[in-house]
Amino acid sequence: xxxxxxxxLSLEIASLPSIYRRxxxxxxxxxxxxxxxxxxVSEDPGLTARLLxxxxxxxxxxxxxVDTVSRAITVVGTEQLCDxxxxxxxxxxxxxxPIELVDMRSFWRHSLACGVAARLLALARQERNAERFLVGGxxxxxxxxxxxxxxxxxxxxxxxxxxxxxxxxxxxxxxxxGFDHAELGxxxxxxxxxxxxxxxxxxxxxxxxxxxxxxxxxxxxxxADVLAHALDLGTAGEPRVPPLAAGACDRLGLPPAxxxxxxxxxxxxxxxxxxxxxxxxx
Amino acid sequence: xxxxxRSIPVSELEAGMVAAEDVRTPTGxxxxxxxxxxxxxxxxGFELWGVCAVRVEAPEPADPEAEEATRPALALAPGQExxxxxxxxxxxxxxxxxxxxxxxxxxxxxxxxxRPA
Numbered sequence: 001x002x003x004x005x006x007x008x009l010s011l012e013i014a015s016l017p018s019i020y021r022r023x024x025x026x027x028x029x030x031x032x033x034x035x036x037x038x039x040x041v042s043e044d045p046g047l048t049a050r051l052l053x054x055x056x057x058x059x060x061x062x063x064x065x066v067d068t069v070s071r072a073i074t075v076v077g078t079e080q081l082c083d084x085x086x087x088x089x090x091x092x093x094x095x096x097x098p099i100e101l102v103d104m105r106s107f108w109r110h111s112l113a114c115g116v117a118a119r120l121l122a123l124a125r126q127e128r129n130a131e132r133f134l135v136g137g138x139x140x141x142x143x144x145x146x147x148x149x150x151x152x153x154x155x156x157x158x159x160x161x162x163x164x165x166x167x168x169x170x171x172x173x174x175x176x177x178g179f180d181h182a183e184l185g186x187x188x189x190x191x192x193x194x195x196x197x198x199x200x201x202x203x204x205x206x207x208x209x210x211x212x213x214x215x216x217x218x219x220x221x222x223x224a225d226v227l228a229h230a231l232d233l234g235t236a237g238e239p240r241v242p243p244l245a246a247g248a249c250d251r252l253g254l255p256p257a258x259x260x261x262x263x264x265x266x267x268x269x270x271x272x273x274x275x276x277x278x279x280x281x282x
Numbered sequence: 283x284x285x286x287x288r289s290i291p292v293s294e295l296e297a298g299m300v301a302a303e304d305v306r307t308p309t310g311x312x313x314x315x316x317x318x319x320x321x322x323x324x325x326x327g328f329e330l331w332g333v334c335a336v337r338v339e340a341p342e343p344a345d346p347e348a349e350e351a352t353r354p355a356l357a358l359a360p361g362q363e364x365x366x367x368x369x370x371x372x373x374x375x376x377x378x379x380x381x382x383x384x385x386x387x388x389x390x391x392x393x394x395x396x397r398p399a
Binding site: 124166168226227229230231232239240241242243244246249253255256257258259260263 | 288289290291294334335337368369370371372373374377378379380381382383386387390
């Protein structure tokens with residue numbers, strides 16, 4: 001039986017872009033200032049442009065344009081800016097890995113749609129840092145890329161079986177492999193040493209949130225994944241809308257009547273974020 | 283049998299609606315008991331206390347099929363309705379969340395006219 005940890009460790013690119021590491025180091029330094037963080041971010045002109053684009057987009061709806069990174073940090077917060085930097089970095093994490101089973105643009109479009117949806121669901125719940133959910137959504141299916149890169153033949157069989165038999169992809173994965181892409185993604189995030197809250201969002205996004213102890217963060221990504229699939233904005237491989245766990249929306253305090261407004265916002269935010277976060281190269 | 287109920291945003295509440303469950307603030311403070319006929323003043327108070335939505339008794343039976351029958355029929359292109367239902371086959375069509383989702387997607391497909399199947 002294949003061990004999911006071995007798959008992750010055998011990945012040629014098991015690291016995040018170094019710029020994110022450097023930003024995290026300076027953010028975590030007790031004496032660092034907004035200027036210090038801005039200096040590190042400015043080393044990467046592409047990242048600077050993407051961050052300023054996002055901060056000035058409809059995501060934040062700021063009354064005045066923000067034209068420097070240090071000002072952006074003051075306006076949106078250090079932690080939030082760090083998460084936005086991670087969001088715009090992770091979509092480049094698999095550049096150079098040969099993957100033929102899925103269209104990478106379509107993969108990242110679905111991931112971004114889930115991230116945008118999770119962020120809006122978090123904002124509706126008045127979460128303190130909604131940007132963390134953008135990252136959680138962007139990363140929720142990243143384990144599927146590990147599967148496509150390391151076990152392409154089995155992954156192809158799984159995709160074909162899911163399409164042919166109408167079985168949810170993560171269920172087919174568990175049957176054949178004993179684990180699913182959510183668990184693989186969790187191992188990758190652990191290897192990357194990303195925060196435990198993000199790890200939980202990824203690990204549990206297909207598990208039914210029946211128990212009280214189920215983290216509401218994971219329920220947010222679970223529902224966001226369903227909304228992103230329903231809107232048909234790209235796919236990570238799963239051809240259908242995945243099962244929605246009973247009570248997941250109740251767990252978020254989300255009445256069905258609010259959904260159309262949230263879906264409108266997802267489409268609007270996605271249209272803005274797609275060029276800013278995915279760019280034209282992915 | 284308990285009366286049918288539906289959850290609606292506070293901004294859409296109207297005086298005279300009947301709370302189907304206790305209305306509480308996000309921190310748990312009781313604002314109105316189940317069965318209370320809501321006044322405009324109470325509804326305003328819910329907004330001030332940060333209540334997002336309230337479950338109220340529904341005057342009509344919350345029957346998705348009956349609701350479906352009252353909606354204007356949507357003209358989806360041939361095969362689109364089947365494609366939509368196949369995409370949603372893992373979800374329970376009786377779940378109110380799924381009903382809203384399907385309805386939204388159906389309208390979106392009808393508006394765009396040529397969504398991919």
